[in-house]
Amino acid sequence: xxxxxxxxxxxxxxxxxxxxxxxxxxxxxxxxxxxxxxxxxxxxxxxxxxxxxxxxxxxxxxxxxxxxxxxxxxxxxxxxxxxxxxxxxxxxxxxxxxxxxxxxxxxxxxxxxxxxxxxxxxxxxxxxxxxxxxxxxxxxxxxxxxxxxxxxxxxxxxxxxxxxxxxxxxxxxxxxxxxxxxxxxxxxxxxxxxxxxxxxxxxxxxxxxxxxxxxxxxxxxxxxxxxxxxxxxxxxxxxxxxxxxxxxxxxxxxxxxxxxxxxxxxxxxxxxxxxxxxxxxxxxxxxxxxxxxxxxxxxxxxxxxxxxxxxxxxxxxxxxxxxxxxxxxxxxxxxxxxxxxxxxxxxxxxxxxxxxxxxxxxxxxxxxxxxxxxxx
Numbered sequence: 277x278x279x280x281x282x283x284x285x286x287x288x289x290x291x292x293x294x295x296x297x298x299x300x301x302x303x304x305x306x307x308x309x310x311x312x313x314x315x316x317x318x319x320x321x322x323x324x325x326x327x328x329x330x331x332x333x334x335x336x337x338x339x340x341x342x343x344x345x346x347x348x349x350x351x352x353x354x355x356x357x358x359x360x361x362x363x364x365x366x367x368x369x370x371x372x373x374x375x376x377x378x379x380x381x382x383x384x385x386x387x388x389x390x391x392x393x394x395x396x397x398x399x400x401x402x403x404x405x406x407x408x409x410x411x412x413x414x415x416x417x418x419x420x421x422x423x424x425x426x427x428x429x430x431x432x433x434x435x436x437x438x439x440x441x442x443x444x445x446x447x448x449x450x451x452x453x454x455x456x457x458x459x460x461x462x463x464x465x466x467x468x469x470x471x472x473x474x475x476x477x478x479x480x481x482x483x484x485x486x487x488x489x490x491x492x493x494x495x496x497x498x499x500x501x502x503x504x505x506x507x508x509x510x511x512x513x514x515x516x517x518x519x520x521x522x523x524x525x526x527x528x529x530x531x532x533x534x535x536x537x538x539x540x541x542x543x544x545x546x547x548x549x550x551x552x553x554x555x556x557x558x559x560x561x562x563x564x565x566x567x568x569x570x571x572x573x574x575x576x577x578x579x580x581x582x583x584x585x586x587x588x589x590x591x592x593x594x595x596x597x598x599x600x601x602x603x604x605x606x607x608x609x610x611x612x613x614x615x616x617x618x619x620x621x622x623x624x625x626x627x628x629x630x631x632x633x634x635x636x637x638x639x640x641x642x643x644x645x646x647x648x649x650x651x652x
Contacts, residue, residue, distance in 0.1 A: 309428060310336045310353070314346045314360040314372065315390070320415075324359060327420050331428070343367035347375055350382065356431050357424065358387045359411070362398055370401045377406035384434060386427040390415070460507050463556050479650040480599055481510035486646040487595035487636070494635035495591070504559050509592050511560035512567045515545025539576045542568055559588060567592045570627045582629075590629040594620065594636050597627070598643075603652070613644075 311328050315321040321339045328337050340346040343364055358376065362369035369389045376382050386408040391398050399410055409423055464481070489506040497505070516524060519541050523534045530538060545564030549557050566580065566589035573581030601616040611619075617637075624633040636643065 308334055308336050309356040309432075310338065311424070311428075312346060312350070312355045312358045313337065313339045314343055314358070314364070314369075315339070316341050316361065316364045320361065320390075323415070324420070327415075327417055328359070328424055331421055331425050335428075343369075343372040343375075347372070347379075350376065350379060354381065355385055357427050358385060359390070359424070360387065361390045362395065362402070370398065370405050370407075373402060373407050374405040384431075386431055388423065388427065459554065459556065463507050463554075463560070464510055479652055480603060481513075483647055483650045484512075484592070484595040484599045485509040486650070487599065487643055488592050490639040490642045490646070491591045491594060491632055491635045492588075494639050495587075495631065504556060505588050505591060507556045508559035508563055508588070509595070511545065511549060511557070512563050512592055512596060513541065513545065514548055514560070515541035515543065515564055517548075518544035539568070542566070542577050562586050563589050563592050565589075567596060569593070571629050572626045575627075585629075587629075590632050594628050594632045598636070599647075602647075 309332070313321055313324050313328070315324065318341065321341070325337050325339050329335060338349070340349065343360070344367060346358075346360075347367075360369045360372050364372070367375075369391075373387050373389065376385075376387060387406065388409045388411055389399075389402045389407045390411045390413060391402075392413050399407075402410070409427060411420055411423065485506050488509040489502050492502045492505045519538060523530065523537055526534070542565050546561045549561035549564055552558055552561070563586075565577070566586050569575035569578065569580040569585045569589060570593075571582055571585070571590070573579050575585075598616055598620060601611040601619060602613060604610040620628065620633055620636065624630045
């Protein structure tokens with residue numbers, strides 16, 4: 277048994293260096309490195325091309341006699357290093373560098389400019405434009421080869437670092453999505469726990485969460501807030517786990533004392549969910565406490581009125597009541613769609629926020645589609 281454990285441990289160890297090995301392989305397998313040379317004098321350009329090719333026979337070298345032609349080519353082609361002369365007609369080296377740096381994907385590509393010793397002010401301008409290094413005329417072959425080799429090596433290392441960073445960013449995204457997915461699943465399970473003792477509620481929390489999202493979208497609420505509402509809504513009745521069975525599952529009408537106990541599920545739910553670090557659960561506590569408040573102030577537990585009621589709770593109230601009305605429960609038969617819709621319309625401005633009711637009616641096609649996909 278121990279031998280099997282030792283053998284299975286080796287593959288896990290190799291994954292510790294996987295991001296670095298992947299990045300290195302990406303660097304090796306990427307396209308051939310490409311050097312661009314810009315010089316209006318053919319002799320100087322030919323000499324530079326020859327010197328660069330000697331650095332590495334696998335290098336691709338492309339020469340241009342004008343900066344404008346090089347700029348046009350760079351719009352659709354990558355480069356790992358650029359060498360440009362300063363004194364050129366139409367566009368000089370400094371302006372060429374400035375334009376290259378303004379192009380996407382060329383912010384960090386090394387650019388070497390060729391000047392003469394006396395042109396110190398030109399070098400300052402070139403540095404300001406984004407030059408990486410300089411060559412001085414007459415060109416020293418050893419200096420040229422060494423500088424180019426170092427710049428290409430620097431670019432290669434930067435590419436490896438970018439590959440590693442991209443890989444790590446992807447892994448962080450995957451891990452984050454997994455965490456969010458697990459949290460959302462936990463929230464749904466928590467919502468289902470509140471309905472577990474009522475065998476007739478079926479997919480109620482799933483449906484009303486989707487209905488709530490549809491209403492929120494119709495109201496023009498931002499996507500991230502619509503997400504929050506959808507994931508928090510299923511927890512609206514979590515407080516029912518604190519209600520005794522003889523009250524929660526009673527088939528007949530509740531007595532006044534029983535009704536007072538039943539109303540406490542809003543407070544129980546808030547107490548269960550409040551003070552959480554999760555924004556979904558924080559919102560769930562607000563919804564749990566306020567989803568039985570009524571727009572005219574006659575609801576519970578606090579008798580809030582109109583805009584005093586959190587918008588999320590006003591949205592959930594419409595979604596929750598509609599689904600409860602058209603669903604069979606221990607204490608009632610299922611209403612027809614027409615009856616339920618008439619009730620929402622009648623109670624608009626009394627029980628419900630009129631804007632939420634209008635949004636619900638505007639999305640009826642989506643509401644019925646959701647119900648069809650999530651039947652009990």
